[in-house]
Amino acid sequence: MVAQEYSLTTALPGPASQALHSRRAAAVSSAVGATLPVYIDEAGGGILRDVDGNQLIDFASGIAVTGVGATDPRVVERVREQAGKFTHTCFMVTGYEGYIEVCEQLNDLAPGDNEKRSALFNSGAEAVENAVKIARSATGRAGVVAFDHAYHGRTNLTMALTAKSMPYKSGFGPFASEIHRVPMAYPYRWPGGVDQCADQAFDAFVEAVHVRVGEENTAAVILEPIQGEGGFIVPAPGFVARLAQWCTDNGIVFIADEVQTGFCRTGNWFASEYENVVPDLMTTGKAIGGGLPLAAVTGRADLMDAPHSGGLGGTYGGNPIACAAALGAIETMRADDLVERSARLGKLLTGRLEDLASRYDVIGEIRGRGLMQAIELVSDREAKTPDAKTTAAINAAGHRRGLVTLTCGTFGNVFRFLPPLVIEEDLLSTGLDLLDEAFAEVVGA
Known part of the structure; x- marks a missing residue:
């Protein structure tokens, strides 16, 4: 090195x-x-x-x-070994153990002791797109709620979820429909002050969804537990937990976008753990692959199994070399605490x-x-x-x-x-x- x-x-x-x-x-x-x-x-x-x-x-x-x-070293050795065996078969055509093992690790690491399933993709944006597909398939609803200052990717759907125009969205529309934006609990800039932020932001969220979308029309709410591109905004204490509970109460899928916050980055395996939140679905990427392109959706087994067979996938999703790298990265995260x-x-x-x-x-x-x-x-x-x-x-x-x-x-x-x-x-x-x-x-x- x-x-x-x-x-x-x-x-x-x-x-x-x-x-x-x-x-x-x-x-x-x-x-x-x-x-x-x-x-x-x-x-x-x-x-x-x-x-x-x-x-x-x-x-x-x-x-x-x-x-x-x-x-x-663990990533390098596993990649070298896997590259010497085969570089690709497409998991949807002929499977391999590495994909399964990565999913097993994700299911074990993700918050909550509920039964989980995972699916692998190429990028964080692709994981977010598929999380929305899963939520819509499971609920039969179309509406997706995202927040001010959010960043979820650069594909058409994820650009619609992303808040900032330049450089991510400007000139690239029209964007996917049935995306609705609500205020974020941004303590430093909340008009009512830090002490009022959690309560007032949650009330504003509930009112906005009820009036603009309707709870019965909402498939999912997606939130970064710490917003990334939007400014590393840490939501006011209690906001995320209240949001997740409200989603449960209304049959809405709560998606935690942990693409940037995941895998030890925040001093926990995942940032959702700070408020003891168990997301219905969680998207991961970035650090999972130890430098190789890999991403995932992990969540409740009933949600993950809701789409029809063949409804999720992709040619390169869960590439065997990327899976080998992920297993090496997770091993290092565990071994070196x-x-x-x-x-x-x-x-x-x-x-x-x-x-x-x-x-x-x-x-x-x-x-x-x-x-x-x-x-x-x-x-x-x-x-x-x-x-x-x-x-x-x-x-x-x-x-x-x-x-x-x-x-x-x-x-x-x-x-x-x-x-x-x-x-x-x-x-x-x-x-x-x-x-x-x-x-x-x-x-x-």
Whole structure:
């Protein structure tokens, strides 16, 4: 594995990365974004080594994908072994044990002691699409309720579920029908204040569904237990549990989208566990595959078995190599207790962010759990005016220093921190030192 040491040998991007970026411009659609124009030659742990030999600190994990690192030994060995046997057969044509074993692991890990089933897909968006299909098939209803600030994917249906227009939806409509949006329990920006957020947001949700959709017409409510692209919004305490119970009371399927929050990221296996919520259906992806494309829907056996035979599937869903990688990743999560590690390193991260906030008024709020945390930047703490310009400038300053960070949020003013769960503590601290330097450069010491 690449040495776990931060070092820069060139300005970023270096000449080899610049050459590759020129080739990219000539060959790749400009519609595919580029957060940081450096090109990686080797990666592992908390380090990304680029083609110029620079060793960058990874605070992004490929958008929460490489939780166990990019070269986890168990993942690498299982992938190597499986690739030597066969790369594909299509599980719907001739099956294989790996697919079954991944489903068994998911059924065991998912919240609740009820009987469960799983089905495997290629991406988080595909998992969400299939969760909606399952809910509609099981209930015979069409309506699906999603929230402000939500992000569920880039396919047609998941774009309809996603709240933010740019860059995800603008110019790509019309979108799927029978999608209804309701207010999110966003404590920092709730008009009635933090203390009133859970009660008022829940009341607003109930009224909106009753008036706009009708409970009897609603197949599912879908929620990220911590919203991802929308700004790492942690719902007000009690909101998720009340939402799930309301769904049960009205025969509506509660879908927890754990694609970004799942697999130890928040200091629990799944973020739903913080309120002891057992989702009817749960979507997972990203970190499940240890870096390979894999996603899943896991849920109540009666719901998962509701669609007709052949109604779920896909050519590549549950590819044998991706399944092998997932089994290696889950083995590492269990063996190395990445739940505990995420919670422990999360406390270090929180402490450093709190220190930053004590020195920089531009930080309006720190939020998140485990190694899924964020800071929201504002130009006025009292007015909570979003400050996307300063956010972008600090992000660029960090990038110049070799710190790979991502921004997010409906207003473009949130830093999200998603380091690999296996990052070494010293390296995490070094990355936060670089972030501190970036703040000092842009905001002033």
